[in-house]
Amino acid sequence: MERMSDQTHEHVGSAEPVAEPATEPTSPASTQTQQRQRASQLAQALRNELQKAVIGQNAVIEDVMTALIGGGHVLLEGVPGLGKTLLVRALASCIGCEFARIQFTPDLMPSDVTGHAVYDLQTEQFKLRKGPLFTNLLLADEINRAPAKTQAALLEAMQERQVTLEGRALPIPQPFMVLATQNPIEQEGTYPLPEAELDRFMLKLRMDYPEAQEELDMVRQVTRSSRADMLDVRPLRVIMQAREVQVLQRIASELPIDEHVLDYAVRLARSTRTWPGLNQGAGPRASIALVRGGRARALLRGGEFVTPDDxxxxxxxxxxxxxxxxxxxxxxxLSVDQVLRQILDQVSAPRL
Known part of the structure; x- marks a missing residue:
């Protein structure tokens, strides 16, 4: 396990505030619009900075940004070597937040994740030693290499934003985001994630091989670096700090959404429960995640309200x-994605 704070990054300039003080009286609606525009610009700047480090994965970067702004967690799946860990490191570098990494292995214990009580010989008392879970951005690397008992140690933190140690509920610093990477289930030595834990991830993303030209660009850039097989994330600019991330999340949560678009999100989730060919449908958390994701994507593209396309x-x-x-x-x-494509094609979207 390794732990890294924002002090370990080289700060090039400082993150700019989301909202600037007005020099003359403005209407609340005008101020809200200005804040929304500024938040969109910050989010787009962060996306562009991430694209410098992770080449050929623009769609995945867009989705990770969606989860960050939507206040959710991400499960990243892909074969080794596609840049899953690099993407998380780059995100930590760009948002100037506290960052911790846990390498999940078959012998990892739940207390290695959450922390435990340690007896202090000098004071003759037990002291709580917090685990790497107490951070802003947690990289759970190869989460499906650990048994279910250890995977479940993340459950409370992901949902409640707190950890119970020795009977005490301890809050986790905000913002808090888990980015877990996993290898495809077909690979040896993996444990499928429990359904309860899967449901707590806002998004599950799949990283595919880059296009030929993108891979060529990546190889050219990586081989210029002194690092053996990955890009150096230290030169990336710090775009925002923890406070700005929370402001982005708040502004996105206040974006207007039409009742028909809200109904569309709920109908999409509910349709999976009765769709022929699906043994298990999505629960209410999916409806909530669709709305939060839609709002985040609307902010990211600079929109003033949520559309069905979001x-x-x-x-x-x-x-x-x-x-x-x-x-x-x-x-x-047939794959799950093919069935979901059918659902998206057949569930009618409202026209605004």
């Missing part, structure tokens, strides 16, 4: 880990 844009990432294929479709070789 909901649709994050739907597969929200739903793919919350539904289960029937054995019949599995045998036919």
């Amino acid at each position: 909901i649709k844009g994050c739907a597969r990432a929200v739903l793919r880990h919350r539904v289960k294929l029937s054995p019949e479709l599995d045998i036919e070789g």
Whole structure:
């Protein structure tokens, strides 16, 4: 396990505030619009900075930004070497937050994640030693290498934003985001994540191989670096601090959403429960995640309200880990994403 605070990063300039003080009286609506525009600019600047470090994964970066602004957690799946860990390190570098990493292994204990009580010989008292979970940005590397008991240690923190140690509920610093990486289930030595834990991830993202030109650009850039096989994230600019991240989340949560768009998000989630070929549908958390994701994407593109396309844009990432294929479709070789594509095509979206 390693731990790294924002002091270990080289700060190039300082993060700019989201809202600047007005020099003359303005209406509340005008001030709100200015704050929204400034928040969008900050979010876009962060996205652009991440794209410098992680080449060929623009869609994944967009989705990670969606989860960050939406206040959710992310499960990143992909074969080794695609830049999953690099993306998380780059994000930590750019938002100037406290960062910790846990390498999940078969012998990792829950107390290694949450912390434990230690007996102090000098004071003859037990003291709580907080684990790496007490941070802003937690990288849970190869989470499906650890058994379910250890994976479950994350549950309370992800949902309640607190950890209970020795009967005491201890708050986790805010903002708090878990980015867990996992190898595909087919690989040896992996433990499937429990359904309760899967449901607490706002998005499940899949990282694919980059296009030929993008891979060429990546190889060219990496081989210029002194690091063996990855880009150095230290030169990245610090775009914002923890306070700005929380302001972005608040502004996104206040974006207007039409009742018809809200209804569309709920209908999408509910349709998975009765869709032929799906043995398990998505629960109410999926509906909430769709709305939060839609608001985050609207802010990221600079929109003034949420559109059906914003909901649709994050739907597969929200739903793919919350539904289960029937054995019949599995045998036919259909994937969850193909079924979700059918649902998105057939559930009518409102016209605004």
